[in-house]
Amino acid sequence: MAAFQLLFPLLVSCVAASSRPPRHLPPCQVVQMNVFCSDLSLRSAPDNLPHGVQMLDLSRNQMQNLTQETLAYHTGFRHLNLHSNKIHFIQPGLFKDMTDLKVLDLSRNHLNVFARSKINIGPLTAVESLDLSSNGLYTGMSDYFLADSPLLANLSLNSNSITKIANNTFSGSLALTKISLHNNVIMEIEGGAFDSLNHLTELDLSKNSITCITDFNLYNLKLLNLSKNSMESFQSTESNDRYHLLSLDLSENKMLYFPLLPKKNMLKYLDVSRNQLQSINVTGNPDENTTFHLNHLRYLDMSFNQLKSIPESFFSGMGLLEVLNVSNNCIGSFSITDKFHLRRVKIIDLSYNSLQSLTFGKNTLQSLEKLFLQGNDLTTLDHQIFRRLPSIKHLHLQQNDLKICASDQSHQDSPDCVSFTSIPNLQYLYLSDNNLRTLPANAFANTPLILLDLSLNPGLDMDKDSLSGLEHSLVHLFLRKNNxxxxxxxxxxxxxxxxxxxxxxxxxxxxxxxxxxxxxxxxxxxxxxxxxxxxxxxxxxxxxxxxxxxxxxxxxxxxxxxxxxxxxxxxxxxxxxxxxxxxxxxxxxxxxxxxxxxxxxxxxxxxxxxxxxxxxxxVMIVLGLLVRCCHTRKRKHSRSFRA
Known part of the structure; x- marks a missing residue:
C-alpha cells in the first residue's frame, strides 16, 4: 500500500506530462556548464538544458515531485541545488545513476512527507555533501536518506525536529567528517552514536536540549559545538589517549562548574561563557584542587558567569594563552605575580566585574597589548602599574573612579592616583566616566597616545598644559559631556x-x-x-x-x-x-x-x-522742548520790565 502511495503521484505526473505542450528554456542564466534557474516559479527543470550541464540551480521554485522527468532526464550533474521548493516526493533510486553528483541541497522542502512512507530514496552513490535542513524531519526520518551514502562527508540536518540520535543513525554513512544538527530538540544521544565515524572531525549540536555529556570519548573530533543547550556538566572519560579536539564551545548553558577535560588534549579554543559558573573547580568541593591540562590553549572565554575569584594558579598550565575574557562576572580582585603565568597573553578582558584590587608583578604580562577594565570599582591602583606593561597599546578604564597623577608626582606624594606618563607603547586610552575633577599638566608626557577619551567627566578642569607631550601623536580627542x-x-x-x-x-x-x-x-x-x-x-x-x-x-x-x-x-x-x-x-x-x-x-x-x-x-522732540523752553523764558523776561 505504501508503495502504491508513492507510485501514484509519479503516474499522475507522467500522464500530465504527456498532455502538456513542449517546454521552452525560461530566462535561466548559463555560465559555462553551470545553469542558474532560481526564482522562476518552475515546477520542473527546462527541457532544453545544455548537454553536459554540471551544476543546476533550481532553488526557490515550485517543484513538488522530484523524478527523472522533473530533472529533464539529466544524470551528469555534479552539483544539484533544490533549496526552498515544495518537494514532498522523491522517486526511489533517482540518484543511483548520478555517479558524478557530489553536492545535493534539498534544504527547506517537505521531505517529512516522503519519510512517512518509510522507503529509502536509494543509494547516494557519489554524494559527498548533503543538506537536509529545515524539512520538518523528526527522530528516525533521516535514516531513509542516509542508509546508503558510502562517500557522504558533509551532512546538515539543521532546523528539524529531531529529539534523539540513535546508535545506528549514521551506520550507512561511515565516511562522515562533518555533521551539523543545529537547532533541533535533541534530548538524548545513545551511547556509541558517533563511535563508528572514525573520520568525524566537526560536530555541531548547538541549540538543542542536551543536559549533560558524561563520557566524551570522540578522540578524533576537532570541533565540537554544544552551545545553547541545557548542559549542566561536561565530563570526558578518564583516558591516557590523546584527544585531537581543538575547539569546544559550551557557551549559553547551565553549567555550575568548569568542564572536566581530557588529560591529554590539544584544545586551543574554549568558550564557557554565559553559564552559571561559580567556581573554576570541576566539582562542587571548594577545597578540591583541580589540575588543568590546557597547555595548547590560545583562547579562553568565561564571561557572563558568577565567578567571584580566579586563583592565579589556575593559569599555571596555560603558557600559550593569548586571549582571556572573564568580563561580566563578580570578581573583586585579580593578581598576576608569576612572570611565567600568562606570559604570551595579548588580550585580557576584566570589564564589568567588581574589581577593587588589581596587581601586576614585576616582569609579568610582557606580551599584553589590550587590557579592558571598564565598569569596575577601581579607585586606587599601584602608582606605576601600567608602566610595567611594556607592550600595552589599548587601555580601557572608563566607568571607574580614578585620579590622574601629575608627571612630577610620586607615589608617596599622592598614593591615590595613577600615572599615565612614560608608557612607551600606549596608544589608545579611555578614561570616560571616571568622575575626574582635574587633569594636571603633562599628564601623558612620554606616552604616544593616538586616541584619548576624557568624556563624561562633568566639571573636568584641564590645565593649559595637560596635553603637552602629545603634539606629535594625538589624532582623536573626545571631551563630550564634560560641562x-x-x-x-x-x-x-x-x-x-x-x-x-x-x-x-x-x-x-x-x-x-x-x-x-x-x-x-x-x-x-x-x-x-x-x-x-x-x-x-x-x-x-x-x-x-x-x-x-x-x-x-x-x-x-x-x-x-x-x-x-x-x-x-x-x-x-x-x-x-x-x-x-x-x-x-x-x-x-x-x-x-x-x-x-x-x-x-x-x-x-x-x-x-x-x-x-x-x-x-x-531730534524733533529735543528741538520742540528747546523751543518751548525758550518761549517760556522770553515770557518771563517780558513780565519783569512792566510798570
Whole structure:
C-alpha cells in the first residue's frame, strides 16, 4: 500500500506530462556548464538544458515531485541545488545513476512527507555533501536518506525536529567528517552514536536540549559545538589517549562548574561563557584542587558567569594563552605575580566585574597589548602599574573612579592616583566616566597616545598644559559631556589632531586656533555657541571635512562667515537639518541652510531706516522742548520790565 502511495503521484505526473505542450528554456542564466534557474516559479527543470550541464540551480521554485522527468532526464550533474521548493516526493533510486553528483541541497522542502512512507530514496552513490535542513524531519526520518551514502562527508540536518540520535543513525554513512544538527530538540544521544565515524572531525549540536555529556570519548573530533543547550556538566572519560579536539564551545548553558577535560588534549579554543559558573573547580568541593591540562590553549572565554575569584594558579598550565575574557562576572580582585603565568597573553578582558584590587608583578604580562577594565570599582591602583606593561597599546578604564597623577608626582606624594606618563607603547586610552575633577599638566608626557577619551567627566578642569607631550601623536580627542564652558588648552599645538568631539558641553566661544589646523572632523553639537569667531572658522576651513553644529543658539546674521563656509566650501555638515539660528524678524528658528546673506542685508537696511527714524524723532522732540523752553523764558523776561 505504501508503495502504491508513492507510485501514484509519479503516474499522475507522467500522464500530465504527456498532455502538456513542449517546454521552452525560461530566462535561466548559463555560465559555462553551470545553469542558474532560481526564482522562476518552475515546477520542473527546462527541457532544453545544455548537454553536459554540471551544476543546476533550481532553488526557490515550485517543484513538488522530484523524478527523472522533473530533472529533464539529466544524470551528469555534479552539483544539484533544490533549496526552498515544495518537494514532498522523491522517486526511489533517482540518484543511483548520478555517479558524478557530489553536492545535493534539498534544504527547506517537505521531505517529512516522503519519510512517512518509510522507503529509502536509494543509494547516494557519489554524494559527498548533503543538506537536509529545515524539512520538518523528526527522530528516525533521516535514516531513509542516509542508509546508503558510502562517500557522504558533509551532512546538515539543521532546523528539524529531531529529539534523539540513535546508535545506528549514521551506520550507512561511515565516511562522515562533518555533521551539523543545529537547532533541533535533541534530548538524548545513545551511547556509541558517533563511535563508528572514525573520520568525524566537526560536530555541531548547538541549540538543542542536551543536559549533560558524561563520557566524551570522540578522540578524533576537532570541533565540537554544544552551545545553547541545557548542559549542566561536561565530563570526558578518564583516558591516557590523546584527544585531537581543538575547539569546544559550551557557551549559553547551565553549567555550575568548569568542564572536566581530557588529560591529554590539544584544545586551543574554549568558550564557557554565559553559564552559571561559580567556581573554576570541576566539582562542587571548594577545597578540591583541580589540575588543568590546557597547555595548547590560545583562547579562553568565561564571561557572563558568577565567578567571584580566579586563583592565579589556575593559569599555571596555560603558557600559550593569548586571549582571556572573564568580563561580566563578580570578581573583586585579580593578581598576576608569576612572570611565567600568562606570559604570551595579548588580550585580557576584566570589564564589568567588581574589581577593587588589581596587581601586576614585576616582569609579568610582557606580551599584553589590550587590557579592558571598564565598569569596575577601581579607585586606587599601584602608582606605576601600567608602566610595567611594556607592550600595552589599548587601555580601557572608563566607568571607574580614578585620579590622574601629575608627571612630577610620586607615589608617596599622592598614593591615590595613577600615572599615565612614560608608557612607551600606549596608544589608545579611555578614561570616560571616571568622575575626574582635574587633569594636571603633562599628564601623558612620554606616552604616544593616538586616541584619548576624557568624556563624561562633568566639571573636568584641564590645565593649559595637560596635553603637552602629545603634539606629535594625538589624532582623536573626545571631551563630550564634560560641562566645559571654555577650553583653555591650545589644541592648535597638537599637530596630528584630526578628530575632536566637544559635543554636549557649555561652550560659549570656540577654542582658538593660533596655528594652522589639521582637524578634519569637529563635533560642536549641543553647546551654547551664539557667534563663531570668523578668524577661527577661516583657520579650520583649510583642513575641516566634517562639522557637527546642531542644537546651538546661533545668531543668523552674526555668523555670515560660517554661513559662507557651509554653502561654498567642501565642509560637510551631516546634521544640517538640526543647525538652526535665531533671526530677528521671525519668532521661529531658521535652518541655516535656508538663510541667505541678502536676508541679513535687508534686515540691516531696515534696521538702519528704523534707527534714522528714531534719531529724527528724538531730534524733533529735543528741538520742540528747546523751543518751548525758550518761549517760556522770553515770557518771563517780558513780565519783569512792566510798570
Amino acid at each position: 566645559i564652558s571654555s577650553l583653555n588648552t591650545d589644541l592648535s599645538s597638537l599637530r596630528c589632531l584630526r578628530d575632536v568631539d566637544l559635543s554636549f558641553n557649555q561652550l560659549t566661544i570656540l577654542p582658538t586656533w593660533i596655528k594652522t589646523s589639521s582637524i578634519e572632523s569637529l563635533n560642536l553639537q549641543n553647546n551654547n555657541l551664539v557667534t563663531l569667531d570668523y578668524s577661527t572658522m577661516l583657520t579650520l576651513e583649510h583642513s575641516l571635512k566634517i562639522l557637527y553644529m546642531g542644537s546651538n543658539p546661533l545668531s543668523c546674521c552674526r555668523n555670515l562667515g560660517f554661513l559662507h563656509m557651509v554653502q561654498h566650501s567642501a565642509v560637510v555638515v551631516p546634521d544640517i537639518e538640526k543647525v538652526t539660528c535665531i533671526y530677528e524678524e521671525y519668532s521661529e528658528l531658521v535652518n541655516i541652510g535656508n538663510l541667505t546673506p541678502e536676508m541679513c542685508h535687508r534686515a540691516g537696511i531696515q534696521n538702519y531706516v528704523v534707527l534714522v527714524v528714531v534719531i529724527a524723532l528724538l
